[in-house]
Amino acid sequence: MTTDAEIQTTLPALASGNVAVITGGASGIGLAAARRLASLGMKIVLADIGGARLDEATGAVAAIGGDDTVLAVPTDVSKADEVDRLAEKAFGAFGAVSLLMNNAGVGNNPGKPWENRGAWKRLLDINYWGVVHGVEAFAPRMLAAGNPGLIINTGSKQGITTPPGNLAYNVSKSAVKTFTEGLAHALRNELGAHLSAHLLIPGFTYTGLTEGATQKPAGAWTGEQVIDFMLASLMHGDFYILCPDNEATRPMDEKRMAWAIGDIIENRPALSRWHPDHANAFAAFMKR
Numbered sequence: 001m002t003t004d005a006e007i008q009t010t011l012p013a014l015a016s017g018n019v020a021v022i023t024g025g026a027s028g029i030g031l032a033a034a035r036r037l038a039s040l041g042m043k044i045v046l047a048d049i050g051g052a053r054l055d056e057a058t059g060a061v062a063a064i065g066g067d068d069t070v071l072a073v074p075t076d077v078s079k080a081d082e083v084d085r086l087a088e089k090a091f092g093a094f095g096a097v098s099l100l101m102n103n104a105g106v107g108n109n110p111g112k113p114w115e116n117r118g119a120w121k122r123l124l125d126i127n128y129w130g131v132v133h134g135v136e137a138f139a140p141r142m143l144a145a146g147n148p149g150l151i152i153n154t155g156s157k158q159g160i161t162t163p164p165g166n167l168a169y170n171v172s173k174s175a176v177k178t179f180t181e182g183l184a185h186a187l188r189n190e191l192g193a194h195l196s197a198h199l200l201i202p203g204f205t206y207t208g209l210t211e212g213a214t215q216k217p218a219g220a221w222t223g224e225q226v227i228d229f230m231l232a233s234l235m236h237g238d239f240y241i242l243c244p245d246n247e248a249t250r251p252m253d254e255k256r257m258a259w260a261i262g263d264i265i266e267n268r269p270a271l272s273r274w275h276p277d278h279a280n281a282f283a284a285f286m287k288r
């Protein structure tokens with residue numbers, strides 16, 4: 001069992017009194033992160049669309065560290081000016097930020113590739129551009145401060161294996177993956193920087209996003225499990241924080257990802273995993 005002291009010795013960005021900004025912090029994985037980081041003594045800036053849920057989340061985080069350790073900033077991450085304002089408020093209130101978690105996301109399905117351009121753009125504005133807005137607003141000042149820092153962007157396995165179902169979501173999360181990989185590369189080439197980027201890849205997690213369920217499905221992890229796994233992975237220095245869940249193990253995820261990239265290498269049709277001519281070969285591959 002890892003102690004808080006071990007976490008904070010390995011990850012100085014998470015020192016008590018340091019500041020974490022979490023978008024989508026009013027629910028699910030973001031709220032679980034806020035509570036855990038507050039329990040480490042960090043100050044928390046919760047950014048989410050305003051309303052009762054953000055108020056409740058703020059109360060829950062304040063109950064851990066005290067009223068003066070949490071700042072709620074109603075923010076629509078799809079709007080660059082609102083994310084800039086979030087940064088002004090965070091730096092204005094606390095002076096420095098050492099962890100940015102670009103985590104806000106939506107999963108509503110706009111439909112087929114040729115339908116609902118407006119809804120497609122809205123989803124990409126939140127899930128992808130929201131991440132970019134966060135990096136633009138915070139990274140320059142985090143770099144200038146020169147302190148140890150972390151930027152964690154929440155992606156998805158759906159951005160890697162791109163299963164049929166919600167193409168716009170897959171596109172947004174593929175973009176977050178590629179952007180975060182490039183961000184990590186750019187940061188490690190900044191002379192003297194102590195700021196690193198990481199891609200959080202949750203598995204099936206019981207949150208507001210897992211629609212329909214009134215209680216946690218057996219296959220799902222909780223947000224708290226995801227955040228414990230994230231902290232352990234950060235301690236190992238991992239860039240890809242690939243979470244399992246109660247159904248998908250790491251070896252299963254590895255095979256699914258290998259099959260997906262194998263479509264190109266083996267010259268199979270796109271998404272061959274779901275193609276009737278390749279279903280048996282995929283099943284055999286998974287059993288191997």
Ligand SMILES: NC(=O)c1ccc[n+]([C@@H]2O[C@H](COP(=O)([O-])OP(=O)(O)OC[C@H]3O[C@@H](n4cnc5c(N)ncnc54)[C@H](O)[C@@H]3O)[C@@H](O)[C@H]2O)c1
Nearest residue numbers: 024027028029048049076077104105156204205207208209
């Ligand atoms: N739950 C899962 O199984 C799962 C799996 C993989 C990835 N994810 C990703 O994890 C992240 C967190 O999702 P979650 O599962 O905790 O869902 P959630 O719905 O519980 O939390 C998402 C939060 O984002 C906020 N949000 C939505 N639009 C916003 C906007 N425009 N500006 C600011 N905040 C906004 C919501 O109000 C909500 O509080 C998302 O990026 C999601 O895509 C979730």
